[in-house]
Amino acid sequence: MELLKRLSEAAGVPGREEEIRRIVREALSGVVDEIQVDLLGNLIAHKKGTGPKVVVAAHMDEIGFFVSHIDEENGFLRLEPVGGFDPRTLIASRVVVHTEKGPLLGLIGIKPIHILTEEEKKKEIRIQDLFVDVGLPGKEVKERVRIGDPVTLYQTFAEVGELVSGKALDDRVGVYVGIEALRRLKNHEADIYFVATVQEEVGLRGARASAFQIAPEIGVALDTTLACDMPGVQPHEQITKLGKGVAIKLKDSASISHPGLVRFLVKLAEEKNIPYQMEILPRGGTDAGAIQxxxxxxxxxxxxxxxxxxxxxxxxxxKKDIEAAIQLLTAFLERCHEADLRL
Structure with a gap:
């Protein structure tokens, strides 16, 4: 899990994925035939074959912020989100402001409840109400921080029982699955392109550009999905459950999976005794929507x-679901030339 730890703890908001790109390039050195980076920032790793052209896509970017304002008097920073946040999860968090002169640790603050009016207590928390305190005088902050500097949430990667936990598993775990599958891949006929995509969290942009360039016949997106197997959620709302295997998606807001590919993956999973579950995600999408x-x-x-x-x-x-995803993707890439895509 050392590679996943590195990927999780590294920083890469949409449009600023360079640190992740370096890790991926290093991890795939000697594994693929060639690596290129396009103008948008997608890393495209090619493992040559004579069969169908297949794209496997996993996005490098994480939800984060850009600095949008610097208070000249006291140095507090305001934030512009890139990606979707629930503001409730941000209060009292630590962040890293990534400046040209080096990273600055910061604290997300909000007006204390002790001095809120009754009307203010009733209002929903908004990102506009939050600010970052880097603990420095305004003049020094202005010298070190610029408008547009990326800001990421700070968190260390940890193993928690049978789970792994950290920031940006969406979608560094997908990147990890793709890399590990390529490392394990032996015989294959498919002409495989693994694309570590950019700017998925703001509209599947990297996948759209790279898929246009590659023009694949088959596309496989690797991503997280909701596991809502927790108190207060009814069974029919849980989407997936932890520990029950890799999820084979049927649909989400961005794409409907090809029935031939779904059948083929189910067949492979059952043949190889790989645990799997079926997924329908009512809201949200993956790079598959752009590739399609x-x-x-x-x-x-x-x-x-x-x-x-x-x-x-x-x-x-x-951990078992991550391993199941690696096993199923590896098996698929070895045999995807057998898939019947006729409709």
């Missing part, structure tokens, strides 16, 4: 790692 619409269109599917507490700093995935 590239050029003349592609047959797509998403393999998901069930994850609790998505879009927080304590995202949690089960």
């Amino acid at each position: 619409l590239a050029r003349e269109g592609a047959a797509v599917v998403t393999l998901s790692v069930p994850t609790r507490y998505v879009h927080t700093v304590v995202e949690a995935s089960h």
